[in-house]
Amino acid sequence: MPYRPKNSSYWHYDFQIRGRRFHGSCGTADFEEAKAVEAQARVAAKASSSVTGRFTLAEALGTYWTDVCQHQSSARTAKSQAAMILETMDGRKSMADLSNADLARFVATRRAHASNATVNRHLQMLGRALRYMGRVHKAQMPDIDLKAAETPEPVERIRELSQDEQKRLFEHLRPDLHAFVKFALMTGARLSTITELRWSDIDQSTRRMTFRLKGGTSMQFPISPEISALLSALPKSELPEHRRFVFTFEVQNRKGNPRRKIVPNGGGLMEDFRAALDAADIENFRFHDLRHTFATRLLRRTGNLKLVSRLLGHTSVDTTTRYAHVLDNDLADALDDFSVLQSAESRSKSRRRNKSA
Structure with a gap:
C-alpha cells in the first residue's frame, strides 16, 4: 500500500519480493493513481532479472x-x-x-x-x-x-636462456630496455607484473616489494642487493601520470619526449625485444622465457622446488614441477661421478693394505 513520507506531497511505494526490496516515488499526490503506479512497479519487479535470476x-x-x-x-x-x-x-x-x-x-x-x-x-x-x-x-x-x-594444451616447453645467448641479447637490445629485461631475469616476474610495478610497491627499508599477480592477487618479493642496485639507478618519468611507475621507456625518434609508462602487454617494445633476439641469432625464445630462465637457474642453484614455487607466485607446487628436469639432470650428473662397485672395491683394497702393513 502506498505511503506518504513526512514533508512530501507525493505517495511512495516500498515492498519486498523474494527478499529483495523495491522502493521509490509514485510521482503523484493522488492516492488512487499511486496505487496503480505501485501495482505496475510490482509487476515490473516480479519480472526483473534480480528476482527471476534470469540474467542475459x-x-x-x-x-x-x-x-x-x-x-x-x-x-x-x-x-x-x-x-x-x-x-x-x-x-x-x-x-x-x-x-x-x-x-x-x-x-x-x-x-x-x-x-x-x-x-x-x-x-x-x-x-x-x-x-x-x-x-x-x-x-x-x-x-x-x-x-x-577447453582444448587440451601441449605441455609447456621450458626454454632457458644460455649465458652466451644472454650476452648477445644485451649487445643488441636497446639500452633503455636493459634494466627492464634484467629485472625479469632477476625476479621471474610476468610482463604485466613488471609493467604495473609502482614505486609505492618498493620498500627498500624492509627489502621487500609487492607484485601484482594474475587473478587480482599479490605477493611479497624479496629485494636482493642486485635488484636494489638496479632499482636505485632507474630514471623516473617527468610526466605526473607516469612518474609513479618503476619502468618507463624513451619514445624512439622523438627527442625531448619524456619517458612514458610501458603498457601491460609491452606495447611496441616487444617488437624491439624480438628484433634484438633476431639480431642476436637467438631462436625459439619469448619474453615469458625469461621467467623460465629465472626458475631453472634458481632451482639449479638451490635444489629447492618449494622455494622456487613461492618466488614464482604459484598457488601450488605442482605447477612448478615442470622445472623438475633441472633436478633430474643434476642427479644424472652426480651418478656420472659415482659408482657403488668402485667404492666397494676401493674399500676392500684399503683393508687388504692395512692388514699387510
Whole structure:
C-alpha cells in the first residue's frame, strides 16, 4: 500500500519480493493513481532479472566486470576477453539457457582466429562470471561443462636462456630496455607484473616489494642487493601520470619526449625485444622465457622446488614441477661421478693394505 513520507506531497511505494526490496516515488499526490503506479512497479519487479535470476549473458559479463574486474590490475585484459565472448556469442541470450552446443560453436569459431590457450582463457573468464552471478546475485545457472569445452594444451616447453645467448641479447637490445629485461631475469616476474610495478610497491627499508599477480592477487618479493642496485639507478618519468611507475621507456625518434609508462602487454617494445633476439641469432625464445630462465637457474642453484614455487607466485607446487628436469639432470650428473662397485672395491683394497702393513 502506498505511503506518504513526512514533508512530501507525493505517495511512495516500498515492498519486498523474494527478499529483495523495491522502493521509490509514485510521482503523484493522488492516492488512487499511486496505487496503480505501485501495482505496475510490482509487476515490473516480479519480472526483473534480480528476482527471476534470469540474467542475459551481456548482463552477467557486465556485472562481473563492474563488481570485480575493474578493480584489478588485469581490468583491461578482462574487458577485452568479455568483449571477445560477446562478439561470438549472443549477449541477449539468458545465461541460464547456455548449452554445451553454444560452447562448442564458440570454441570452433574462436579457434580460427586465436590459439587454444587464448580460447581456453576466454572460457575460464566466462566460467568465473557465471559462477560469480550464481553465488552473489542468485542467478539461474546453465547446465554446461566448461572444462570439457577447453582444448587440451601441449605441455609447456621450458626454454632457458644460455649465458652466451644472454650476452648477445644485451649487445643488441636497446639500452633503455636493459634494466627492464634484467629485472625479469632477476625476479621471474610476468610482463604485466613488471609493467604495473609502482614505486609505492618498493620498500627498500624492509627489502621487500609487492607484485601484482594474475587473478587480482599479490605477493611479497624479496629485494636482493642486485635488484636494489638496479632499482636505485632507474630514471623516473617527468610526466605526473607516469612518474609513479618503476619502468618507463624513451619514445624512439622523438627527442625531448619524456619517458612514458610501458603498457601491460609491452606495447611496441616487444617488437624491439624480438628484433634484438633476431639480431642476436637467438631462436625459439619469448619474453615469458625469461621467467623460465629465472626458475631453472634458481632451482639449479638451490635444489629447492618449494622455494622456487613461492618466488614464482604459484598457488601450488605442482605447477612448478615442470622445472623438475633441472633436478633430474643434476642427479644424472652426480651418478656420472659415482659408482657403488668402485667404492666397494676401493674399500676392500684399503683393508687388504692395512692388514699387510
